[in-house]
Amino acid sequence: AQKITQTQPGMFVQEKEAVTLDCTYDTSDPSYGLFWYKQPSSGEMIFLIYQGSYDQQNATEGRYSLNFQKARKSANLVISASQLGDSAMYFCAMRGFNTNAGKSTFGDGTTLTVKP
Amino acid sequence: DGGITQSPKYLFRKEGQNVTLSCEQNLNHDAMYWYRQDPGQGLRLIYYSQIVNDFQKGDIAEGYSVSREKKESFPLTVTSAQKNPTAFYLCASIGGAATNTGELFFGEGSRLTVL
Numbered sequence: 001a002q003k004i005t006q007t008q009p010g011m012f013v014q015e016k017e018a019v020t021l022d023c024t025y026d027t028s029d030p031s032y033g034l035f036w037y038k039q040p041s042s043g044e045m046i047f048l049i050y051q052g053s054y055d056q057q058n059a060t061e062g063r064y065s066l067n068f069q070k071a072r073k074s075a076n077l078v079i080s081a082s083q084l085g086d087s088a089m090y091f092c093a094m095r096g097f098n099t100n101a102g103k104s105t106f107g108d109g110t111t112l113t114v115k116p
Numbered sequence: 117d118g119g120i121t122q123s124p125k126y127l128f129r130k131e132g133q134n135v136t137l138s139c140e141q142n143l144n145h146d147a148m149y150w151y152r153q154d155p156g157q158g159l160r161l162i163y164y165s166q167i168v169n170d171f172q173k174g175d176i177a178e179g180y181s182v183s184r185e186k187k188e189s190f191p192l193t194v195t196s197a198q199k200n201p202t203a204f205y206l207c208a209s210i211g212g213a214a215t216n217t218g219e220l221f222f223g224e225g226s227r228l229t230v231l
Binding site: 004006035037043044045047050091093102103104105106107108109111 | 147149151156157158159160161164166172174204206208218219220222224225227
């Protein structure tokens with residue numbers, strides 16, 4: 001089994017500041033991948049960043065970085081220099097490579113609002 | 117351009133009726149997925165298929181059925197047995213060498229409302 005927990009239903013951040021969205025996970029698989037997606041009000045799902053459980057370094061993609069702490073089972077998303085267009089719902093997800101291969105599990109999401 | 121096409125975008129259904137949501141992909145992906153999203157909530161897995169003519173139940177399969185007769189197509193039927201079918205439905209796929217590590221590609225979703 002695998003489970004994703006996002007404990008922040010809503011977050012506010014001032015434009016141009018950084019924000020951290022929390023994600024903790026649990027899985028029975030020894031190897032797995034962690035993902036973050038963005039869902040604007042239009043409903044489309046946009047992939048942001050990926051982290052493999054075996055990766056030694058934290059993933060970065062432009063203004064997005066993933067703060068991966070394996071021992072704590074956390075995979076927090078950091079958005080630097082927030083922009084108004086970052087206002088959206090953000091989902092953390094995971095996929096196991098063994099028992100849970102092929103099955104992606106999502107958290108309940110965090111709604112981020114960027115204030116001008 | 118390659119992608120996933122879901123239709124219809126909006127659908128209204130009377131109670132007791134079955135309805136089928138279409139999902140077609142031209143990405144040559146092996147694995148396809150159906151998720152349900154309720155307002156303000158996360159995605160829950162209904163069914164997934166990793167190869168043609170094979171599929172597995174997800175976490176909330178009751179009241180739904182699927183088929184996978186072609187690699188490109190993975191239709192979802194919402195049956196009258198589904199007690200609360202009003203929701204946003206998302207189809208996704210992944211394939212090739214990226215099956216484990218790659219991201220899901222999503223369609224634009226189908227919004228089903230039961231009257």
